[in-house]
Amino acid sequence: MKGIAASTALSVLALVAVAMAPVPARAVESPAWQRNVDQDPAVAQRLLELDPAKISAKDVADVLAKIPAPRIILLQGSFGPVTMEPFAEFLIAMGYPADRIANPRDGRQSTSSFMDSRQLAGTLAWYYEVEGMRPVLIGHSQGGMLAIRVLHELAGAFSDAIPVWNPLEDAAEARTAFVDPRNGELHPVVGLRIPYAAAIATGPLPRLLLGQWSMLSKLHRIPDSVIEFSGFSMEWDFIAGHYPGSEPYAATGTAIVRNVTLPATYTHIGLPQARHLATHAVTRAWIENYSPGAHAAVPADADIDTTNLIHAADIWYSVKKNWCESARRRLDVKRELR
Secondary structure, three states: OHHHHHHHHHHHHHHHHHHHOOOOOOOOOOOHHHHHOOOOHHHHHHHHHOOOOOOOHHHHHHOHHHOOOOOEEEEOOOOOOOOOHHHHHHHHHHOOOHHHOOOOOOOOOOEOOOOOHHHHHHHHHHHHHHHOOOOEEEEEOHHHHHHHHHHHHHOOOOOOOOOOEEOOOOEEOOOOEEEOOOOOOEEEOOOOOEEEEEEEOOOOHHHHHOOOHHHOOOOOEEOOOEEEEEEEEEOOEOOOOEOOOOOOOEEOOOOEEEEEEEOOOOOOOOOOOOHHHHHOHHHHHHHHOOOOOOOOOOOOOOOOOOOOHHHHHHHHHHHHHHHHHHHHHHHHHHHHHO
8 A cells, every 4th residue: 555655646746747847949739820820911011011100090990900909808997887898899999809808708898807916917828828919908997906906916016926817717727827929938927018008097095995905005106017008097086086296107117108187077987988989970080090199189069079088099099009019029920930
């Protein structure tokens, strides 16, 4: 019996050693998108000719709509009835693929902000490995807090290791590293850098009321786990606890951070409501021509509802830009693998 027990123990140790051994480059099978998706050469060439900072409506329809898009995870606030579904409808109406916003497991277009930040961080790594493009986070109110917390998770502020989370099975996988599509090598989830994140009306007051103490000192500090970050706030937002002179968002390192002040006529709870902006010809045209810092006058016609126009336009600008840049990176990877 002792011999059998010793043999079994040695076998278990051997299996553990194999499981923990580093996987050499390209030892893991390439994701399906690398094996089966061929980009139309004409579309690929047009993609390379685009200026990511000047993506027109025609560019979206003729080029971006014909290529893969990064997954966008929309995080709603703490008040259940107010979801990010209206903002998802806005993005889809502007031309973004609906299947890159919907949760592949249940089809929902809005994600609860009460989910575990480690789970969401691990989910981002899973999507990147499987789809070949790094996801985007856009959060409203507490959803913005969760987006920022995930950035700190990826920067290693809360843990040295985060499990990869499979959103199709809604379960953690027995690993804390993912296969980087760029080179087939293993990389830990901690250290993943996403291209874009945004927080809409995310303030310190709810952190106090909800006991989210660990985020108070980190809420307006944006780490290098994101390339570009946009923070939207209203000067008099009693729900968020924003007032004139409130602390702005700032990078802790190299992240590009922008602070955008929204009109006082907007309301905290109503900020996700943007679908109407894509259906009216005037507001849609204004959004399509928007560029940060251009200071274009907002349509003044009393019959045109321009509520939420500023952050909707600004986010759509960043989404288009990232879509173009991410597709180019994906195209470069496919060319290298040939």
